[in-house]
Amino acid sequence: MKIPKYVQIKNTIFNEIQNKKYNDSIESERDLSKRLNASRMTVRKAIDELVKEGYLYREKNKGTFISDKSLWKKNTLVDDEQSENIEYRIVNFDIKYSSSQEVLNHLNIDDTDSSTIIRAIRLVLKDKRPQNIEEFYILRSYIDEKDINKFDKLLDLKTYLEDSTMTQRYIPMILDPKYAAALKLPIGTPIIMVEGTVKSKNGTPYIYYKSYNNPKEKVLEMTI
Known part of the structure; x- marks a missing residue:
């Protein structure tokens, strides 16, 4: 079977x-x-794949860069403090200058602000079973x-709480259809979404966080 052109280019870039x-x-x-004799659309698709897999990352108006190679082996991260059976898979990672109004509101900035926002989406698995998706x-x-x-x-919230505070809300909702397949849940499944904001000592919000939890796998506990 013939290998698609974008896959050939992806492999070429990866080797280089x-x-x-x-x-x-x-x-x-x-x-x-020009060098690989392919359309820009085909090249972009190859690069998109490498970005999604964590080998590259983009910065708006600057270019595409090589990610930390210590993360290349499996493109998954293991949290030793929890369990060797916990895996974190990066689904999406980008650095941009704008975001949705919801995110801007939680970070207390507007669409004219020049602040750069890092967005990361990851899937959390335990014993290979999907637990939740985090934004x-x-x-x-x-x-x-x-x-x-x-x-x-970067995505370990505990490291920020040494000199910051976090507020959380627990919101019943219907699972966003775009995450249904990753969590192996039917579209329309009721879930609990945890929404959090991390603020600096002076009260400035700098992290907005959402976790879509799999009700078949993840139990939320609160001690009051």
Whole structure:
């Protein structure tokens, strides 16, 4: 069976970045298109795949860069504090200058603000069973540049709470259809979504977080 062109290009790019360093840039889509004799759409699809798999990341108006290679082996992260059977799979990661009005409201910024927002979406599994999907929206100005692609540190809320506070809300809702397949739940399943905001000592919100929890797997507990 013939290998699709975008897969060939994806493999070519992957092989070429093996000897490059974290945060090194790759060629532009235009240059890759010319060199590899392919349309920009095909090149973009190949790069999109590598971004989704965690090998590359994009910065708006700057380019595409190589992710932290320590995360390449399985593109999953293990939280040693919880269990060796817990896996974190990065579903989406990007750095951008705008977001939905909901996110802007929770971070107390507007669409004219020049703040860069890091967005990460990850699937949490235990013993290979999907537990929840998490969305993170983080103001880049609060993050150390060297930690941008160290997902285990970047997405560990506990590390922020040493000098910040977090408020949470538990919201009954119908599961967003886009996450039904990942959580292996029927469309229309009732769930509890946990929504959180992390604020600095001076009360400035800099992380907005949502967790869509699988009611068949994850039990939410509160101690009052």
